[in-house]
Amino acid sequence: MPYPFLLALYSSLAIAAPVKRNPYTYLQPTPNGDSLFELGNHTYLANLQHPKAVLAGECTSAASLVGTNGVPFTAITTNASLITQDLLQSTIASFLGGDDVYSEDFLEGIYLASTAEAPVLDSSALTYLLSFKISQIFLDTKFTTRNISGPLTVTYVEAPECFDLPSGPYVAQISSTSVTFNEVYLLYIDSYRDFLFGAYNSNDGNDTYNALGAFLPRFWDPMIPVPSRIYSWGDDRPLAGERVAIKDLFDIKGLQTSGGSQAWAHITPIANGTAPAVQRIIDLGGVIVGKYKLAQFASGANPWDWQDEHYPFNPRGDGWLTCSASSSGGGCSIAAYDWLDYAIGSDTGSSMRRPAAVSGTYG
Template sequence: MRLLHHSSRTELLLCASLALALPTTTTKRAPWRHLQTTTYGDVAFGLGNLTYLANVRHPKAVLKGDCSASASVASSLAPFTVIYADAETVITGAYLEAVVARYLEGDDVFTVDFLEGVLIANNATTTGPGSPRLDDSALDYLMSFSAKHLFLDVSLERSGFPSEVAVNYIAGLDGGIDLPPGPYAVSISESTISLGAVYRLYRDSYRNFIYGTYPSGDGQGSFSPVEIFQPRFWDPMIPVPSRIYYWGDPRPFAGYRVAIKDLFDMKGLITSGGSRAWAEFAEPANETAPSIQRIIDLGGILIGKYKLAQFASGADPWGWQDALYPFNPRGDGWLTCSASSSGGGCSIAAYDWLDFAIGSDTGSSMRRPAAVSGTYGNRPSQGLMTLKRVMPLGAATDTAGVFARDVHAWAHFAKHWYAPELHEDPAVTGLSALDVPASSGFPKRILYLTDYLPLRNPAAEEVLQAFIRDVVRVFGMTVENTNLTAVVEAADDSVPKYDALGNATGVLNRMTQYEQVAAPLIAAWAERHGGRFPPIDPARRPWWRSHNSSEHTREAYAAALATKRRGVEWFEAEVLRATPESCSESIMLWDIGTGGLPSYRERELVEAGAAAGGAAAFLAETPPGAGINGASLCPIYGCVDMTVPIGQVPYRSNVTFVEEMLPVTVSVVARRGCDFMLWDMLERLADEGVLRTVKTGRTAF
């Protein structure tokens, strides 16, 4: 059978349907429990202690014919399994047992409870001495699970079955259908069997998501939200499809489960920007953002929209008002998730059923959540990904990144996702067209930024120094202590300094968000609510109120773009230079995290720890002597900055009052356009055992 990868509904013919008399067995399956029919017409159900969602509005396939015998014993919906017999002359019980074992080992959605009904189809591509057939042991194996509904491809011979057993035979399965193997929910009527894709519903116990999402299957590329939550713990339920569906899909992201920051449009869903006020006026998106559509086209599955600070601000945990702040699984469970893309980093650290999370970084919103959650995260080179149909903070400074737990998986995703046709228009960034070499020699020098290092926790600095020694060993690089603040200050007067670059960035960010987000919301809210100002979190409220349009003009915006471009050109000529041998002759190391100290979601704990002399730290602190917060370096210079977990250190928790473990990360910076070179370096370090896959849960390693 040829498996096609498209979303069209397929109708097949059933040639015959015969009564099925099944022997009594002692094996018990968990019964189907109907839980809820959603407002979209799909069905939540339970099998044992697991909860599922079935897309019955738009089934994966509908088989037509005389199904009267099975319909007479069928409930409205039933769990079902599709199995393909690959090049087997005789399908035995041992063969089916091996298939089921592979399903159980490789998938977290399938269970034996889906063996209430079984479709066995012939997927053989080779010819043998005769047609494939099922022997007695195959039927015995299926009957051991008390199967009630059995459907067979007409090409499968029926010889060897007991005379009292009859099955439903299906024709037309060799014409190429979009019906992958795996678990389904089926509805069997007198004339049809309809197979709906199923999703296991996981509890979002760390409250990182706003809601779960799944493809509606309408053929238009739209998505539906999951309306179900776990009432005992108030957790949203997040749907994940069977991984078995994608085993035959050759696309590079086939079956990847991806979470999306609620700044990116997904067709059919409201983009809230983390604001209930904005959601009151927003209409469902009529198109998916190109950056996200790229993931879908490559085979990725979008399973939910995660929480963010309101309008992608840098709000502290205690400054969130519209949503409960996400929980970080690391350490004592009471650590910060940072700000804007907080739900992304912490969900990757929390759930092994999630593969990647997409976020944005304007000031620090990918890199700092990755640092505090001990995951891999990147701010790409400015312009590497279009931000079309993404709610803006600063159009000329916004970027899109990806969180991951494994270096190789991270690099694989990035190298396929960041395609040249999706680069941002230089008219938006104000910079030269981006050149991203596919391969490049590695840098020769490590610039250890002494205005941001060493790490405040000596134990964490030991971890960093061990990492640096490994990098030197693997690549033969030299290390130079560099005070970047002093280098910038020593530049001639034609070079914009940190104050000018910081002011320019402020103009770019404020004008973009005020014009496209703040002004429309303020006007709409006032009209609907008697002239009132909308409920805006304190991180945004003051400057939304004080915005002066006479100061933030088109001329001021153009001047800010020009200032930024001059800064980038100087930086690429004098600090991170390209050479004939390498895209970036050197890399910079610094720390966007907390210096190896815990930072809590509770303000009083941070204040008490900081006052106690280094038992805790605030986020986004600028070290004494540094001319600018390090998180702002790549936003002003356009460079690539990646957060890399390198170890962990113990700390005494003021929440659990025992010793816990805190992730240690390092920030690695390269010249604009050298993203793939940096991923090549990190993959080499992973091959050498220097970098490792991080775990989910309390500890990263």
């Protein structure tokens, strides 16, 4: 039924501060069918091949406003029965303050869901959303708020039974009958050349990982995909959302293991399983973001004596100090990047202790 508070809603919008968002710029597809895009000065990956969710609804009007490459969206899932400005404001503020992937650029559209029986979107919430010039609002069909009018498109979509889309940033693809939410990853530039390549979970249901072989023309360094930490805020596992780099001595399903040797990589197949030690980290919630450089076959060679790849740079001192020993990429990446939480290596003859010592990290 219509709500009286909606009648006077739009007169209050004149005092709303203007919001400028960076435009969504599609760049290119990846070899496996996912996509790269830009928002301002940041480059992102969208996992299009294995979406996080597909929700059904009458989306014809919404689909007419977006292109085939998708649109940045924010998903907010709550247990509140009344969605107010205060709730949305505090939620978005927590996203902006607690996550390096999320930005206001993802407020092109918004999806709201609640675990409450009959949630309501009140007038203050609508006023707040419109202050961001959000053109599209998607609501779960459980919302009782109806007959919303004004300069926006409201679409009701139905989620499957026992479904819970994690809050956070997405790229949404909208058709006339559904909206698809695809997880996004911020691409960090590995300027210290610590990684062989970035990687991410394909979300195919089989625990397969994809290597990100993306080198943008203006950057000469590997691009490392990191997912939004918001996705893991509802996960109570001890390593939930923690970003982890893996020494390329351990198998990860779907990725090549080189052991630091190009010759070895040429004669060995892509891994069809994940090493138990690494799988344990994944099971505890750890997020694998890539494989880092090591000495050939984990020998004790000083990085300056490596042959098959350029040695990692040590961020300490003048940038030309050795990273030392075989787990160099791990020690140096932890020292260099505040967006990385852990690097997993091996130590049979100081392979981790020496890199930790010369990079000032805990090993």
